Amino acid sequence: MKPTSGGATLNGYDVRRQQNQVRNSLGLVFQDPSLDIRLTALQNLSFHAFVYNVPRAVARKRIEEVLRMVELWDRRGEEVRNYSGGMRRRLEIARGLLHHPKVLFLDEPTLGLDPQTRNHIWNYILELRKQENITIFLTTHYMDEAEIADRIAIIDYGRIVALDTPEALKRSVGGDVITLRTENDDRAIEEIREHHHIEARRDSDGLCFEVVNGEEFIPGLVGALETEIRSISMHRPTLDDVFLKLTGREIREEAGGEAAMKRQITLRQAGGRRFFG
Amino acid sequence: MSNLRAMYIIWYRDILRFWRDRARLVTSFAQPFLFLVIIGTGLSSGLALMGGATDYNYIQYMYPGIIAMVVLFTGIMGGVSIVWDREFGFLKEVLVAPISRGAVAVGKALGGATIATAQGLVMLVFVPFVGVSISVAQVFLLIPLMFVFAFSLTSLGILIASRIKTMESFQVVMQLMIFPLFFLSPALFPVERLPSWLGVPVRLNPVSYGVDSLRQAVLTPAEGAPSLGISILGHTMSIGEDVAILALFGLIMAGLAVWSFRNQE
Numbered sequence: 217m218k219p220t221s222g223g224a225t226l227n228g229y230d231v232r233r234q235q236n237q238v239r240n241s242l243g244l245v246f247q248d249p250s251l252d253i254r255l256t257a258l259q260n261l262s263f264h265a266f267v268y269n270v271p272r273a274v275a276r277k278r279i280e281e282v283l284r285m286v287e288l289w290d291r292r293g294e295e296v297r298n299y300s301g302g303m304r305r306r307l308e309i310a311r312g313l314l315h316h317p318k319v320l321f322l323d324e325p326t327l328g329l330d331p332q333t334r335n336h337i338w339n340y341i342l343e344l345r346k347q348e349n350i351t352i353f354l355t356t357h358y359m360d361e362a363e364i365a366d367r368i369a370i371i372d373y374g375r376i377v378a379l380d381t382p383e384a385l386k387r388s389v390g391g392d393v394i395t396l397r398t399e400n401d402d403r404a405i406e407e408i409r410e411h412h413h414i415e416a417r418r419d420s421d422g423l424c425f426e427v428v429n430g431e432e433f434i435p436g437l438v439g440a441l442e443t444e445i446r447s448i449s450m451h452r453p454t455l456d457d458v459f460l461k462l463t464g465r466e467i468r469e470e471a472g473g474e475a476a477m478k479r480q481i482t483l484r485q486a487g488g489r490r491f492f493g
Numbered sequence: 494m495s496n497l498r499a500m501y502i503i504w505y506r507d508i509l510r511f512w513r514d515r516a517r518l519v520t521s522f523a524q525p526f527l528f529l530v531i532i533g534t535g536l537s538s539g540l541a542l543m544g545g546a547t548d549y550n551y552i553q554y555m556y557p558g559i560i561a562m563v564v565l566f567t568g569i570m571g572g573v574s575i576v577w578d579r580e581f582g583f584l585k586e587v588l589v590a591p592i593s594r595g596a597v598a599v600g601k602a603l604g605g606a607t608i609a610t611a612q613g614l615v616m617l618v619f620v621p622f623v624g625v626s627i628s629v630a631q632v633f634l635l636i637p638l639m640f641v642f643a644f645s646l647t648s649l650g651i652l653i654a655s656r657i658k659t660m661e662s663f664q665v666v667m668q669l670m671i672f673p674l675f676f677l678s679p680a681l682f683p684v685e686r687l688p689s690w691l692g693v694p695v696r697l698n699p700v701s702y703g704v705d706s707l708r709q710a711v712l713t714p715a716e717g718a719p720s721l722g723i724s725i726l727g728h729t730m731s732i733g734e735d736v737a738i739l740a741l742f743g744l745i746m747a748g749l750a751v752w753s754f755r756n757q758e
Contacts, residue, residue, distance in 0.1 A: 239590065246585055253581060255510065269591070295513075
């Protein structure tokens with residue numbers, strides 16, 4: 217595979233010139249299924265161990281280890297076509313880890329799964345950071361999933377528009393988010409600009425803007441505003457706010473190809489310590 | 494070394510899947526059985542075959558052609574099954590692995606050829622019904638013949654599979670590739686008296702030499718009777734010459750399959 221432009225190194229290997237070393241260093245869990253459903257879980261993993269040159273004795277132990285981790289050991293001899301979607305996903309994650317990759321890529325690992333399975337898979341991923349000392353790259357559409365990453369890259373139309381810790385990203389929003397509904401939004405925008413030197417934005421809920429200290433700001437705002445207020449609310453910034461501020465659009469599912477909006481989250485784990493930023 | 498490992502595991506996966514799906518062996522009897530019993534009986538009752546030049550009746554004559562049919566269908570499908578792997582996603586697992594794609598293609602060709610050979614051998618259960626006698630030596634001759642034949646066909650299947658991207662194309666492949674390859678061969682009729690518009694394409698079809706080699710291995714004409722081999726420009730093909738043509742065809746197909754498989758996305 218050739219890069220469209222630029223280059224990259226992975227685990228110290230050049231992705232253009234040292235393809236086999238690169239492939240050995242990374243584990244991949246695709247968004248779409250990639251198991252041989254006519255084979256058993258054990259056979260799928262044995263195949264993987266073989267092509268990734270895991271020595272036979274090591275492979276046997278390792279297969280048991282990863283299957284136990286994703287709680288599929290008891291059903292190892294069953295054909296994968298009898299597995300549910302969540303079980304297949306777990307098996308794929310187990311397979312991605314089998315050859316001790318240094319970097320694990322998970323492309324929307326929880327897409328389309330029920331909440332229990334999602335929760336389960338997240339537990340494995342967090343457990344992994346502790347146990348395996350690896351870097352995990354993960355893409356997701358769920359902002360709450362992004363929250364636990366060490367660093368988050370927000371990708372909009374194929375470009376990274378932000379790359380930082382969740383906290384720093386939230387700080388970049390500029391404090392607490394205040395949402396306001398009024399009788400006359402135009403006049404309210406005007407007044408807020410005059411009194412507080414803040415540029416309010418319109419969105420689906422009404423007007424919104426950020427202030428450093430929301431609790432103390434609201435009484436002053438309510439007192440000063442001549443436009444009638446219908447409702448007012450405040451919340452601490454979330455990654456959703458970060459995303460909306462950076463991209464200016466509501467989150468939507470990929471409409472395919474170039475127009476895709478995707479957020480990419482990096483979880484990093486080093487030396488057995490957890491970094492939640 | 495690592496290429497050999499890759500070939501081995503791809504081959505092994507095919508064998509494993511085949512073995513897990515033994516029911517397929519039973520269903521694979523249906524079509525050849527219909528051909529032998531219905532077409533065979535139907536045609537032989539209306540035919541005075543080849544002016545009585547051989548000791549064989551029509552069912553016996555077509556029997557090696559039916560074995561060839563099984564090898565042909567199974568062999569090409571073995572290669573085309575890559576489309577299934579693509580559809581179900583397993584191909585991704587293979588393509589991102591640190592193994593050479595060329596080795597994957599060759600392993601697949603060997604796997605498909607092994608299965609097609611096994612399926613062909615299973616057709617020998619019809620021997621007593623057809624009424625020919627086959628020695629152990631003939632069986633051991635048939636194995637490499639079927640394997641070389643099947644290898645070239647599976648390679649052809651891989652070549653097709655790396656070009657077609659959808660399941661829908663399957664029917665097209667069936668209609669436009671497999672049936673013409675089968676019917677334009679001496680599987681069901683001798684080529685000697687064909688008009689040239691039919692005789693020429695049959696002689697150009699590599700599958701004809703696969704059919705011919707199997708026929709000559711299964712049926713041995715009596716002393717003094719003319720050979721059953723295909724004649725080209727007055728020369729009658731021997732098994733060795735058939736195999737040489739098949740091997741050449743197989744190498745070209747395998748080369749193209751490797752090239753095509755490497756260059757797909």
